[in-house]
Amino acid sequence: MPDTPSAPAPVILGNEPGSFPHGVLAERHPAIIRQVREAFPYDPERQRALDALLANCTEGVIEPLPADAHDRERWTAWGMDAYVGRSWFDVPWLWAESHFYRRLLDAVGHFGPGAWQGVDPFRPAKLAELDAPETDEELAALDGLGDLPADEQTRALLHGSLWGNRADLGFRLSTSGTGTGTGPGAGDETRALVADDSDALWSLLAPSGTDTSGTDTSGATPSGAAASGTTLSGATPSGATPPGATASRATAPTSAPTGPGVTASGPGVTASPGPGVTASGPGVTASPGPGGTATGPRTLCLVADNAGRELVPDLLLVSHLLAQGRVDRAVLHVKPYPYYVSDATTADVLDALRRLVAAGGAAAAYGRRLWAALTDGRVTVRAHPFSCAPLPYADMPADLREEFAAATVTVLKGDLNYRRLVGDRWWPPTTSFADVTAYFPGPVAALRTLKSDVITGLSPDTEAALEASGEQRWRTSGTHALIQVRR
Numbered sequence: 258m259p260d261t262p263s264a265p266a267p268v269i270l271g272n273e274p275g276s277f278p279h280g281v282l283a284e285r286h287p288a289i290i291r292q293v294r295e296a297f298p299y300d301p302e303r304q305r306a307l308d309a310l311l312a313n314c315t316e317g318v319i320e321p322l323p324a325d326a327h328d329r330e331r332w333t334a335w336g337m338d339a340y341v342g343r344s345w346f347d348v349p350w351l352w353a354e355s356h357f358y359r360r361l362l363d364a365v366g367h368f369g370p371g372a373w374q375g376v377d378p379f380r381p382a383k384l385a386e387l388d389a390p391e392t393d394e395e396l397a398a399l400d401g402l403g404d405l406p407a408d409e410q411t412r413a414l415l416h417g418s419l420w421g422n423r424a425d426l427g428f429r430l431s432t433s434g435t436g437t438g439t440g441p442g443a444g445d446e447t448r449a450l451v452a453d454d455s456d457a458l459w460s461l462l463a464p465s466g467t468d469t470s471g472t473d474t475s476g477a478t479p480s481g482a483a484a485s486g487t488t489l490s491g492a493t494p495s496g497a498t499p500p501g502a503t504a505s506r507a508t509a510p511t512s513a514p515t516g517p518g519v520t521a522s523g524p525g526v527t528a529s530p531g532p533g534v535t536a537s538g539p540g541v542t543a544s545p546g547p548g549g550t551a552t553g554p555r556t557l558c559l560v561a562d563n564a565g566r567e568l569v570p571d572l573l574l575v576s577h578l579l580a581q582g583r584v585d586r587a588v589l590h591v592k593p594y595p596y597y598v599s600d601a602t603t604a605d606v607l608d609a610l611r612r613l614v615a616a617g618g619a620a621a622a623y624g625r626r627l628w629a630a631l632t633d634g635r636v637t638v639r640a641h642p643f644s645c646a647p648l649p650y651a652d653m654p655a656d657l658r659e660e661f662a663a664a665t666v667t668v669l670k671g672d673l674n675y676r677r678l679v680g681d682r683w684w685p686p687t688t689s690f691a692d693v694t695a696y697f698p699g700p701v702a703a704l705r706t707l708k709s710d711v712i713t714g715l716s717p718d719t720e721a722a723l724e725a726s727g728e729q730r731w732r733t734s735g736t737h738a739l740i741q742v743r744r
C-alpha cells in the first residue's frame with residue numbers, strides 16, 4: 258500500500274556539499290558555460306557576459322532581471338523577488354537551475370536585439386547527436402519492427418521513448434532479442450524499471466473501438482513486467498550510454514544523494530497546492546476521462562524532454578499511436594527557448610522530423626506520417642511559456658490546465674518533468690504517485706529514467722531491493738527507469 262503524504266516533504270535545495278544538486282550548481286553549470294563558449298565564436302561582449310555569469314552563479318547572489326527584460330514580469334510572478342539577494346545554492350534547486358538557463362541565454366544574446374538573437378547555443382551538440390552513426394543504426398532497426406506483432410511494436414516504441422530519455426533509443430525487438438543501440442539488453446530494460454504501470458497506459462490508449470475501461474489487453478503488456486511498484490529484480494542494464502556520455506551531460510557529479518532535512522520557503526514552495534489538493538479556479542475544466550469525450554477526439558499531450566536521440570523515438574511513438582488509431586490527435590509540448598542544454602524546441606522537432614524523413618526505410622514512413630499529421634492539424638506543436646517555468650506543474654496556469662484536462666492522457670517525458678510533476682521534494686520513496694499527482698487535471702503518465710533524487714510510488718519491496726543493491730546512485734545515474742500512470 259503506498260503511503261499517503263500528510264504534509265509536503267521538504268523542497269530540494271542545492272546547498273549541501275557532496276549532494277547531487279550541489280554538484281549540478283557547483284560543477285555542471287560552470288561546465289555548461291565552458292561548453293557554450295566553445296560552441297560558437299562569441300564576440301568579446303558575450304565572452305564577458307559569460308565570465309560574469311560564471312562568477313555570479315558560483316559565488317554571487319541572484320540578481321533581479323533588468324527593468325526592461327521582456328519577461329521580467331513573468332519571472333516576478335515566478336518568484337524572482339523572493340530570491341533576489343540569495344545564494345543560488347540556498348533557493349529551491351529547481352528554481353536555481355531554471356533561472357541559470359534564462360541567464361545563460363541572456364549572456365549569449367539569445368533574447369536580442371542583435372545578431373545573436375535566436376541563436377541556440379546548444380544546437381551544435383544537438384545536431385551532432387542527430388547525425389551520430391548510432392542514430393543511423395537505431396533508425397535502421399525500425400525496418401525489422403514491422404515483422405513483430407502489433408502489440409510488441411507498440412511496446413518496443415514505448416520503451417524506445419522511455420530509454421531515449423537516456424539519450425538512447427534502445428529499441429527492443431524483444432522476441433528476437435536483437436535490439437540495437439547502446440541501451441539495456443533485451444529483458445534488462447524491464448528489470449530496470451522501478452515501477453511499471455504500462456497496462457494502465459494501454460487501457461487509456463486502447464485502439465479505437467476497444468473498451469477503455471481498463472479491461473482491454475490489446476495494447477502491449479511488457480512481457481515479464483510485474484504490476485506497478487513490484488518490478489525490479491536488481492538488475493542494472495549493462496552497456497547503456499549514460500546521459501553523461503553526450504557532450505551535453507558530460508559533467509554529471511558523482512556524489513551520493515543526501516537525505517531529507519532541508520527546507521525552503523518562497524514562491525514555488527508555498528504556492529503549490531499540497532498533495533491531494535486539486536487546484537481550481539477560472540478556466541478549470543473537468544477531465545473527460547480516459548478515452549476523451551464521447552464525441553471529442555482522443556488526444557495525446559506529449560510533454561517532450563530532450564531533442565536528438567530522445568525526441569526521435571518520441572516522434573516515432575506519436576506517429577505509431579496515430580497510425581494504430583490509439584489517439585486521433587496529439588499535441589507535442591516543447592520549450593519556447595533552449596533549456597537544460599538539450600531540451601527540445603520547435604526547431605529541434607523540425608530537425609528530428611527531417612532526419613526521420615531522410616533516413617529512408619521504415620523510419621521515413623513514420624516520419625512522413627507525422628509530417629502529414631502536422632500539415633493537416635492532427636499533430637500540433639506547442640511552446641507554452643510555463644514549459645520553461647522554474648515551478649512545479651501544480652502551479653500551472655489556467656490555459657495549460659484546461660488543455661491537459663481535455664487530453665485523453667498527458668505523457669510527461671524525462672527527469673525534469675517528473676520533478677515538476679510530483680514536486681521537487683524529498684518524498685519518502687513509497688509516497689503514493691497518485692496522491693502527489695492528484696492535482697493534475699487529467700490522466701497523466703510519467704516516462705522517466707532516474708537522473709535526480711526525487712522519487713515516489715515505489716513499493717516497499719522495490720525500495721528495499723534498491724537500497725540493498727549496493728548501487729548508491731540508483732536515483733541519479735540513469736540506470737533505472739519508471740512508467741507511472743495516474744488515471
Ligand SMILES: O=P(O)(O)OC[C@H]1O[C@](O)(CO)[C@@H](O)[C@@H]1O
Nearest residue numbers: 281562563671672673674708709
Ligand atoms: O533531461 P532530463 O531527463 O529532464 O534530465 C535533466 C536532469 O538533469 C539535471 O539537469 C541534472 O541532474 C536535472 O536537474 C534534471 O532533472
